[in-house]
Amino acid sequence: MTHAFPFNDLAALDALFSAHPGEFAAVILEPMNTTFPADGFLQGLIDRAHAHGALVVFDETITGFRYSEGGAQELFGVTPDLSCFGKGLANGFPLSAVVGRADVMREFEDVFFSFTMGGEAMSLAAAKAALTKLRTDNVIARLHQLGERVEAGTKALIAKHGCADFLGFAGHPTWSFLTMSDCNGVSSFEIKTLWMQEILERGFISVGTHNVSFAHSDDEIDRLLAAYDDIFPLLKTAVEERAIRQYLRCEPLVPLFKLR
Ligand SMILES: Cc1ncc(COP(=O)(O)O)c(C=O)c1O
Structure with a gap:
């Protein structure tokens, strides 16, 4: 159900899109891990995905609130369709978030989800405190x-x-x-x-x-x-x-x- 391609290799991504036309729902990746994205790689990936009807999802679990306040996407000046954040979001309290384009997020309105800790507010308070400190303390x-x-x-x-x-x-x-x-x-x-x-x-x-x-x-x-x-x-x-x-x-x- 999934295919992998090497980071910074748009030709390999092109080859996958050509081999499976119209079949990809999304391209998901960490916008950076050990290697810096080459000039134009992230935007090129976004443009290609959109041309083939696929969304781009950034995993910013670690890079978020670390590379910059707006994560790797802010640092590299690109905008994915969806992103997930965690870890630094609430400074270690158990909180993660999926965020993104309004029209895509609206799909969640048709998905039933409910969980035991759904009303948990302590981690939200921790996130508010952590995100405030991020700004005030530079x-x-x-x-x-x-x-x-x-x-x-x-x-x-x-x-x-x-x-x-x-x-x-x-x-x-x-x-x-x-x-x-x-x-x-x-x-x-x-x-x-x-x-x-x-x-x-x-x-x-x-x-x-x-x-x-x-x-x-x-x-x-x-x-x-x-x-x-x-x-x-x-x-x-x-x-x-x-x-x-x-x-x-x-x-x-x-x-x-x-x-x-
Ligand atoms: C880049 C990245 N994505 C996802 C995860 C998993 O996150 P979670 O434990 O919130 O599912 C981790 C956990 O270390 C991670 O480093």
């Missing part, structure tokens, strides 16, 4: 500032320790990733496992993403970067010696999401 600008320190610091440490063959930095400063790749016969999963073991030992629970928060301080960013400064040489040695398992006190990670 939260987004602060997230950018913190994230840019993480980005500059991490990139500098990757270069300093000569780890660019197996470590990388990706994503937007407000939601970024320390990435690992296979190197010297050592798998990215083995490298990641050693990295997680070592970062945990230094007081951080992390899978490599940096979801910077208004609650973070510059001091905490410094501590994170000091931990990277400490761990990167160890990773380098383990990769060079092909001896990751020697350093591991657990089994290496296996992929969580698998295509069946």
